[in-house]
Amino acid sequence: MTATLFSEDQRDALQELTNIGMGQAGxxxxxxxxxxxxxxxxxxxVLKPTLIxxxxxxxxxxxxxxxxxxxxxxxxxxxAVVVYGAAHCRELxxxxxxxxxxDEATERELLLDVxxxxxxxxxxxxxxxxxxxxGFSAPSLMATGAEVGSLLDVERMDSPCALFVEVNFSLEKRxxxxxxxxxxxxxxxxxxxxxxxxxxxxx
Amino acid sequence: MxxxxxAELGGFIADRVEVGVFAVDAAFNIxxxxxxxxxxxxRPAAEVIxxxxxxxxxxxxxxxxxxxVRHVQALRNYAxxxxxxxxxxxxxxxxxxxxxxxxxxxxxxxxxxxxxEAGEVVQVCVTVQDVTDNAIAHEELAASMAEIEREKxxxxxxxxxxxxxxxxxxQSEKLASIGQLAxxxxxxxxxPIGFVNSNxxxxxxxxDELMVVLDAYTxxxxxxxxxxxxxxxxxxxxxxxxxxxxxxxxxxxxxRDGLDRxxxxxxxxxxxxxxxxxxxxxxDLHHCLDTTLNVxxxxxxxxxxxxxxxxxxxxxECVASQLNQVFMNLVVNAAQAIAEHGTITITTGTxxxxxxxxxxDTGAGIPPEVKKRIFDPFYTTKPVGTGTGLGLSVSYxxxxxHGGRIAVDSQVGEGTEFRxxxxxxxxxxxxx
Numbered sequence: 001m002t003a004t005l006f007s008e009d010q011r012d013a014l015q016e017l018t019n020i021g022m023g024q025a026g027x028x029x030x031x032x033x034x035x036x037x038x039x040x041x042x043x044x045x046v047l048k049p050t051l052i053x054x055x056x057x058x059x060x061x062x063x064x065x066x067x068x069x070x071x072x073x074x075x076x077x078x079x080a081v082v083v084y085g086a087a088h089c090r091e092l093x094x095x096x097x098x099x100x101x102x103d104e105a106t107e108r109e110l111l112l113d114v115x116x117x118x119x120x121x122x123x124x125x126x127x128x129x130x131x132x133x134x135g136f137s138a139p140s141l142m143a144t145g146a147e148v149g150s151l152l153d154v155e156r157m158d159s160p161c162a163l164f165v166e167v168n169f170s171l172e173k174r175x176x177x178x179x180x181x182x183x184x185x186x187x188x189x190x191x192x193x194x195x196x197x198x199x200x201x202x203x
Numbered sequence: 204m205x206x207x208x209x210a211e212l213g214g215f216i217a218d219r220v221e222v223g224v225f226a227v228d229a230a231f232n233i234x235x236x237x238x239x240x241x242x243x244x245x246r247p248a249a250e251v252i253x254x255x256x257x258x259x260x261x262x263x264x265x266x267x268x269x270x271x272v273r274h275v276q277a278l279r280n281y282a283x284x285x286x287x288x289x290x291x292x293x294x295x296x297x298x299x300x301x302x303x304x305x306x307x308x309x310x311x312x313x314x315x316x317x318x319x320e321a322g323e324v325v326q327v328c329v330t331v332q333d334v335t336d337n338a339i340a341h342e343e344l345a346a347s348m349a350e351i352e353r354e355k356x357x358x359x360x361x362x363x364x365x366x367x368x369x370x371x372x373x374q375s376e377k378l379a380s381i382g383q384l385a386x387x388x389x390x391x392x393x394x395p396i397g398f399v400n401s402n403x404x405x406x407x408x409x410x411d412e413l414m415v416v417l418d419a420y421t422x423x424x425x426x427x428x429x430x431x432x433x434x435x436x437x438x439x440x441x442x443x444x445x446x447x448x449x450x451x452x453x454x455x456x457x458x459r460d461g462l463d464r465x466x467x468x469x470x471x472x473x474x475x476x477x478x479x480x481x482x483x484x485x486x487d488l489h490h491c492l493d494t495t496l497n498v499x500x501x502x503x504x505x506x507x508x509x510x511x512x513x514x515x516x517x518x519x520e521c522v523a524s525q526l527n528q529v530f531m532n533l534v535v536n537a538a539q540a541i542a543e544h545g546t547i548t549i550t551t552g553t554x555x556x557x558x559x560x561x562x563x564d565t566g567a568g569i570p571p572e573v574k575k576r577i578f579d580p581f582y583t584t585k586p587v588g589t590g591t592g593l594g595l596s597v598s599y600x601x602x603x604x605h606g607g608r609i610a611v612d613s614q615v616g617e618g619t620e621f622r623x624x625x626x627x628x629x630x631x632x633x634x635x
Contacts, residue, residue: 028277028278028279029278031277032273032274032277032278105287105288105289106288108287108288109284109285109288109289112283112285112288113271113274113282116280116281116282116283117274117278117280117282120278120280120281120282121278121280124278124279124280135281136280136281138283138285138311138313139283140285
């Protein structure tokens, strides 16, 4: 399916653009968190919605997860999902400079905050590369301690296919890791493709 | 009147929009403070602009807010807060001074980076949205959901109790029909026992008469001719006549004893299983206890020795068959509480205007957390199908119907005593 929407060149370009965007994101996240951030090379897939839960499961494994969703809009419209393993949520408090044991509300606020930072940095980085304006809506908690497969209600997705961009974060000195997935509906994939074409033409 | 410029329009809207809008520079000095913020904080723009945010509002969560704003500056990106995690940023009165419902305005905040032409973040603008109404609706909904969940849990519990109640009913139904069967069998056994008993009586008197005759013959023995006497002597020796005479009498006596015991058991069964009976009558509780002990003798004889400390009891007006059930429950429970072999002590006596019956065992005892619940209907520590199926709750209600009370005293590892107090007269509704 990838082939039908993206040519080899376009796909390589998208990979590269995302990579540069993520690199910048990594730098600014590192500045905020005060720790060196390791990012995986983004993996890009065009998937039918029904295949998305399986793809998510492949990334995070079978353990129960906590997930935050954040919508983005503007020149590109879609949703980002940040998935955390249960153990890693605890690391966050320490990371963000909270000393005491956290109550549930504070822990969730922290989770939303970190997700916002990651999504903003990654998508902002990409948007900058393709010269797109992007705004964000407030992040919200999708689920806590849930099975990965149950996160997304694929029945309700009406787009025939979605762009699935996966980035994995980890910190050099800590065990903390999380996964960011960017989901774009089909019409937005076309917008992205045009933006890539413009970028390629400008080279 | 000239047309508004674009900037004027923007400024007007930012000032008058029903959303709090303010901005701070890198040093957290306030650079923008719209009408909404001024109204709700009761601090006009002129009073706060140019001043440090935290000086003006010392109640703000400074370390957290500083970090938040720094993130926006560093990442050049939006940040958010939601009332669900942080009810409010500024403690403002809400829009429900009369109807109330919450302590302060619930707020969702958005932090947006204000960039210069070079794309650097020079200020951070914050919008404060009043979401009190949504928050209240959300919380009411959550409360209703919790209520529904609670009711559902209660229903599940009730269904479980119903199932158990049905089980108990089946058990007691079973017991009742066994009782009826026993009564029927007892009745049938009574007839043959009757004629065997009377025959045995006749037999006993025949034996006596035969003995007299035999004695007479024995007296004439020496006068018999030699040859005949020798033959008879051989026969007397052959059957060991002396022993036979002795044993014949005791055989008849033992058989009559045995029959008496059968009669007693049959009578006990009939007494015990008078289930339908509900009229109170004067009864001897010691007789009730003995009857019950006979009926359950089989169940307890290998587990415990029964020691009776019967005091002097007046007759008590009661429904004997129901009290039999109570005594049976207590005695069977006592036997079941004993692991290997122990003692069941039954003590009776008078106390004040009434009487008491105490059943003490040397069994395992009842832990305090179980003790609290032993009289609860449906509470059991025994596997389903064990015990009588009538349980202590039935005993409790029977004793209560008699105007009495039941109490338990138990030490884990030492044993348990159940004590029942009963008034002499059945409660008033029943005329004597």
